[in-house]
Amino acid sequence: MENKLYVVSAYTENQVGLLGVIANIFTRRNLNIETLQVFPSEFEGIHRFTIKTRTTQDQINRVLMQIEKKVDVIKAFSYVDDEVLMLEHAQVGAFLAAREAEYESDK
Amino acid sequence: MITGSEILLDSFIAEGVDTIFGYPGGQIMPVYDKLVDYTDRLRHILVRHEQGAIHAAQGYARVSGRPGVVMVTSGPGATNVITGIADAMADSTPVIVVAAQVSTALLGTDAFQETDFIGLTTPITKWCYQIRRPEDVAWAVARAFHIATTGRPGPIVLDLTRDAQVGIAEAGHKKCDFIRSYVPRPKPSAENIVKAAEMINAAEKPFVVYGQGVILSGAEKELAEFLNKGCIPAGTTLLGLSALPSNFPHFKGMVGMHGNIATNVLTQECDLLISVGMRFDDRVTGKTSTYASQAKVIHIDIDASEIGKNVPVDLGIVGDAKDVLTQLLPLVQKRDRSEWETTADMYGDLEKHKVIEPEVFPESGRIKMGEVVNKVAEVSGGKAVIVTDVGQNQMIGARYSRFAQSRSMITSGGLGTMGFGLPAAFGAKVGAPERTVCLFVGDGGIQMTIQELGTVMQEHTGIKIILLNNNWLGNVRMWQELFFDQRYSSTRMLNPEYSFIASAYGLKYRFVEQREELDDAVREMLFDDSAFLLEVHVEEMGMVFPMVPPGKSVNEIMLNGTDWFEYGE
Numbered sequence: 001m002e003n004k005l006y007v008v009s010a011y012t013e014n015q016v017g018l019l020g021v022i023a024n025i026f027t028r029r030n031l032n033i034e035t036l037q038v039f040p041s042e043f044e045g046i047h048r049f050t051i052k053t054r055t056t057q058d059q060i061n062r063v064l065m066q067i068e069k070k071v072d073v074i075k076a077f078s079y080v081d082d083e084v085l086m087l088e089h090a091q092v093g094a095f096l097a098a099r100e101a102e103y104e105s106d107k
Numbered sequence: 108m109i110t111g112s113e114i115l116l117d118s119f120i121a122e123g124v125d126t127i128f129g130y131p132g133g134q135i136m137p138v139y140d141k142l143v144d145y146t147d148r149l150r151h152i153l154v155r156h157e158q159g160a161i162h163a164a165q166g167y168a169r170v171s172g173r174p175g176v177v178m179v180t181s182g183p184g185a186t187n188v189i190t191g192i193a194d195a196m197a198d199s200t201p202v203i204v205v206a207a208q209v210s211t212a213l214l215g216t217d218a219f220q221e222t223d224f225i226g227l228t229t230p231i232t233k234w235c236y237q238i239r240r241p242e243d244v245a246w247a248v249a250r251a252f253h254i255a256t257t258g259r260p261g262p263i264v265l266d267l268t269r270d271a272q273v274g275i276a277e278a279g280h281k282k283c284d285f286i287r288s289y290v291p292r293p294k295p296s297a298e299n300i301v302k303a304a305e306m307i308n309a310a311e312k313p314f315v316v317y318g319q320g321v322i323l324s325g326a327e328k329e330l331a332e333f334l335n336k337g338c339i340p341a342g343t344t345l346l347g348l349s350a351l352p353s354n355f356p357h358f359k360g361m362v363g364m365h366g367n368i369a370t371n372v373l374t375q376e377c378d379l380l381i382s383v384g385m386r387f388d389d390r391v392t393g394k395t396s397t398y399a400s401q402a403k404v405i406h407i408d409i410d411a412s413e414i415g416k417n418v419p420v421d422l423g424i425v426g427d428a429k430d431v432l433t434q435l436l437p438l439v440q441k442r443d444r445s446e447w448e449t450t451a452d453m454y455g456d457l458e459k460h461k462v463i464e465p466e467v468f469p470e471s472g473r474i475k476m477g478e479v480v481n482k483v484a485e486v487s488g489g490k491a492v493i494v495t496d497v498g499q500n501q502m503i504g505a506r507y508s509r510f511a512q513s514r515s516m517i518t519s520g521g522l523g524t525m526g527f528g529l530p531a532a533f534g535a536k537v538g539a540p541e542r543t544v545c546l547f548v549g550d551g552g553i554q555m556t557i558q559e560l561g562t563v564m565q566e567h568t569g570i571k572i573i574l575l576n577n578n579w580l581g582n583v584r585m586w587q588e589l590f591f592d593q594r595y596s597s598t599r600m601l602n603p604e605y606s607f608i609a610s611a612y613g614l615k616y617r618f619v620e621q622r623e624e625l626d627d628a629v630r631e632m633l634f635d636d637s638a639f640l641l642e643v644h645v646e647e648m649g650m651v652f653p654m655v656p657p658g659k660s661v662n663e664i665m666l667n668g669t670d671w672f673e674y675g676e
């Protein structure tokens with residue numbers, strides 16, 4: 001399978017130590033992180049990581065699943081570098097709204 | 108206002124904790140001090156080494172379904188539980204470890220008994236958190252219990268700084284049942300359920316492989332109904348053992364390296380493999396490129412990251428095993444597939460003849476491990492909780508034990524931790540005091556945590572320890588025989604006189620070397636509820652067969668040192 005440059009984008013709670021948690025998912029699989037940014041996202045209290053790495057589609061799928069598995073991670077996405085970052089915003093917004101609604105209806 | 112230490116203990120009680128396995132030390136002393144006032148509500152079991160505490164908590168959790176709780180001091184107390192945390196992570200066991208930490212002012216200064224415990228345990232916990240303020244204690248404990256016990260369970264570490272223990276805050280525990288970033292019980296896709304039912308109904312030769320997920324989700328009944336309705340044969344992973352009773356008609360045995368011939372061959376002959384609550388570990392799959400490659404594969408698991416991780420699947424369903432099976436059940440057609448099922452029985456007969464009978468009913472020579480395990484199953488009526496250590500004792504224990512109810516097999520599967528058995532057995536007895544708990548352990552493994560006999564003595568924990576003594580690190584010796592030209596490197600072991608050890612710890616003891624004495628000895632051991640060490644001198648060069656050697660396909664099976672399984676035998 002072909003190696004490509006991927007961008008992984010992850011929305012997380014603002015918790016100490018998450019950078020290490022997420023970075024470790026890459027290092028455990030011997031994936032070199034080419035660039036990394038962490039910054040507050042458009043959603044209040046939610047941070048966004050973007051990480052570039054060169055690997056295969058299969059591996060990136062596994063990495064995404066491992067990232068999403070972490071308790072404080074809300075959603076993770078991946079793109080081939082030249083794809084446009086789109087839809088994420090809508091998806092995260094929809095996810096949060098659905099979780100809120102679920103919580104409200106449980107009460 | 109009360110101290111963080113009291114908040115911690117109140118929170119434990121609010122979460123239903125009755126037992127803590129632990130060991131005190133400098134930094135955790137404020138909590139231990141408060142513990143004195145809680146002895147009527149919390150039982151603290153003082154182990155002899157912190158590794159014993161965590162394996163005991165694992166045994167407790169596995170047998171009872173309730174999370175195990177461990178409390179240790181900072182530094183070496185904390186690092187001593189790391190093996191057990193990794194074990195609990197690999198085997199999805201809910202345990203909560205509270206480890207003390209130096210005061211916040213000293214963090215990062217290499218203070219006495221400071222270790223970066225969060226840094227050390229982040230990769231091997233489901234969640235870990237450093238508690239720096241007393242007002243965060245209740246919140247963190249509540250979150251810990253929620254995360255440990257829901258979804259795919261796992262270990263939690265709470266790194267409790269001294270400030271959080273001695274500082275004061277408002278009393279009051281509020282349970283946690285919602286974390287917005289965490290979806291513990293994903294709803295299975297209705298569309299995929301329909302697809303799965305179609306695939307199952309269209310299959311002529313379906314085969315189910317299930318794992319511990321069935322036990323963790325409490326789906327034993329649903330699984331049995333599903334198999335009955337579709338008339339589908341099933342095999343279990345090591346950790347799934349006991350989810351179905353051993354005499355259940357569709358149960359065909361264990362899969363994997365030392366699994367049964369029938370289940371491994373059915374994997375390679377089925378047209379549809381339905382896996383439920385298992386993760387295709389390499390000890391299960393052998394060579395993945397050929398594993399069930401003729402079949403379509405449906406993978407049902409609560410952990411989305413497991414789907415497609417090791418084996419490509421045609422259909423993945425992310426969900427709790429009980430939810431998925433419940434929804435599948437009405438859609439699955441009642442079918443008679445008994446012709447296909449009899450294939451399994453044919454291989455079962457072959458294994459019985461070639462492997463099982465010589466292991467369980469040998470006519471001469473030294474006692475074999477299989478005979479002992481079979482005898483315990485016979486005398487206990489298959490009702491005991493079976494705990495094993497790691498090695499040949501584990502594989503033979505798994506193969507020849509019989510189970511009548513769920514949560515009756517406790518073993519270290521994913522990590523394969525020698526030394527797990529003894530503490531896990533007493534933890535299991537604490538978690539299920541009304542049940543008989545039998546431990547199969549080797550002479551190597553028992554010595555890894557033998558100090559816990561002290562705990563057994565102090566707590567009057569009536570476990571039945573069956574020491575299968577072969578004077579070797581048997582499993583490694585076996586691999587040296589098979590794969591390293593019989594060059595026995597560092598596997599011969601000089602053993603202590605175990606009768607002295609038993610009497611030093613006040614344990615009942617019996618030694619057996621002659622086949623004729625075995626029955627009587629096992630009956631004596633199981634006669635009452637006191638702790639017992641039964642040492643059996645077993646065949647020194649014993650082997651575990653059948654075996655799928657590493658890297659082989661699961662239908663390439665060694666029947667003994669020279670013969671391989673062949674079709675049409």
Ligand SMILES: Cc1ncc(C[n+]2csc(CCOP(=O)(O)OP(=O)(O)O)c2C)c(N)n1
Pocket residue numbers: 496497498499500501523524525526548549550551552553575577579580581582583
């Ligand atoms: C902590 C640990 N160290 C080493 C091993 C490797 N190992 C696996 S089985 C085994 C031999 C076990 O010997 P023994 O306890 O006597 O049991 P037997 O196989 O003879 O039943 C060893 C050394 C392990 N699984 N765990």
